[in-house]
Amino acid sequence: MKGISYSRYGGPEVLEYGEVRDPKVGPDQVLVKVRAAAVNPVDWKCREGHLDAVLDPVFPVIPGWDVSGVVVQPGVAVTEFTVGDEVIGYVREDFLSRGTFAEYVAAPVRTLARKPRNLSFEEAAGLPLAGLTAYQVLVKALDVKQDETVLVHAAAGGVGSLAVQIATHLGARVIGTAGEANHDHVRALGGEPVTYGEGLAERVRALVPTGVDAVFDTVGGDALKVSANLLAPEGRLVSVADPEVLGYGGRYAFVRPDAEDLRKLAELAEQGVVSVHVQETFPLERTADAQRLNQEGHTRGKIVVTVDWETEEGGA
Structure with missing residues (x-):
């Protein structure tokens, strides 16, 4: 072959x-x-x-x-x-x-x-990979609840775009980092876009003065450091990009094959929840x-x- x-x-x-x-x-x-x-x-x-x-x-x-x-x-x-x-x-x-x-x-x-x-x-x-990553982090690792605020990094990317849709479906308010060219795309997914890079912390704080309940990091590095400082007192932090998250009291996640999770994800797609x-x-x-x-x-x-x-x- x-x-x-x-x-x-x-x-x-x-x-x-x-x-x-x-x-x-x-x-x-x-x-x-x-x-x-x-x-x-x-x-x-x-x-x-x-x-x-x-x-x-x-x-x-x-x-x-x-x-x-x-x-x-x-x-x-x-x-x-x-x-x-x-x-x-x-x-x-x-x-x-x-x-x-x-x-x-x-x-x-x-x-x-x-x-x-x-x-x-x-x-x-x-x-599969991007969707399972988003699903397993949001539902299992972060345990996102209705009316919580979630910060998703690289919200227009493969994992991020699905994370925005799933978190919105869970009833959360979603803030997503993205370049300005992708802001309308993030809005269409159900998120509130903010530009990444210098000044990110101030831009997020302007939207959520008390801090976010959960951060889904797909970037690592400086974004991870900023994220740790944006958490509410009981906020949770998970990264799929940088094991250094452990040093900030967060959790590192590596997506696992799981037929049942994948079946649930396929159902969400058929219901029009995720695209x-x-x-x-x-x-x-x-x-x-x-x-x-x-x-x-x-x-x-x-x-x-x-x-x-x-x-x-x-x-x-």
């Missing part, structure tokens, strides 16, 4: 398009014919070796954790899915090797849910370009890689 792989750490130039090994389908896995796979910052961070201390690479690595596609072969012990089911998945293992930027992926059932019927494959591919904005799509062979664009750090919503099955040939 065709796919993207890299045999050493490095920049986008280490990504190669060509023949990759066919996936083996375990008893509790299903073989998914990939229609789309979303790009996430963790993809290029893994490619550059930034997660080497916690994730062993088995080269050549096929990158990618997000997927939407169609089940073509269930494992012998699988009862949850059948051939033809449309699914989404956050297909992460505890090592780097068998990712989703390929024509097929063998996905454990614990990583999958049925695709929301109202989303395209491209939109659906952008939901996925796709900024741009790239064909599979241009995954390097997709990662370059994501690495620039100004994405509104998601960047998605697609497999064109009308022109692609080959299979597992």
Whole structure:
């Protein structure tokens, strides 16, 4: 089958398009014919070796954790899915090797849910990792309640845009940091935009003089330091970007595959509570370009890689 792989750490130039090994389908896995796979910052961070201390690479690595596609072969012990089911998945293992930027992926059932019927494959591919991150942080880690005020950093990005929608659905008032060009987008999602950068603390304090109840940090660094100083006396702070959050009395979160959480997220999508904005799509062979664009750090919503099955040939 065709796919993207890299045999050493490095920049986008280490990504190669060509023949990759066919996936083996375990008893509790299903073989998914990939229609789309979303790009996430963790993809290029893994490619550059930034997660080497916690994730062993088995080269050549096929990158990618997000997927939407169609089940073509269930494992012998699988009862949850059948051939033809449309699914989404956050297909992460505890090592780097068998990712989703390929024509097929063998996905454990614990990583999958049925695709929301109202989303395209491209939109659906952008939901699992970013959506699960937002859902698990807001619902489980921060335990956001109705009428609380939540500060979401990078509110127009992949995780942030879904966090704004979910927090609003939970009944919270949402303040979201974003560049001025994305302020209208943040408002459309249900948030109150504030410009990030110098003077952020003053701008947030002007909106919430007593401090915010919860902060969802997706940026780290200076934003994390500012966030800690914006909390109300009993405020909570969670970061998905910077473990230094522990030094501020907060919590570090790393999204986990969870079929039940993913199913709930898909239901929210079908109810129209959350939507996925796709900024741009790239064909599979241009995954390097997709990662370059994501690495620039100004994405509104998601960047998605697609497999064109009308022109692609080959299979597992």
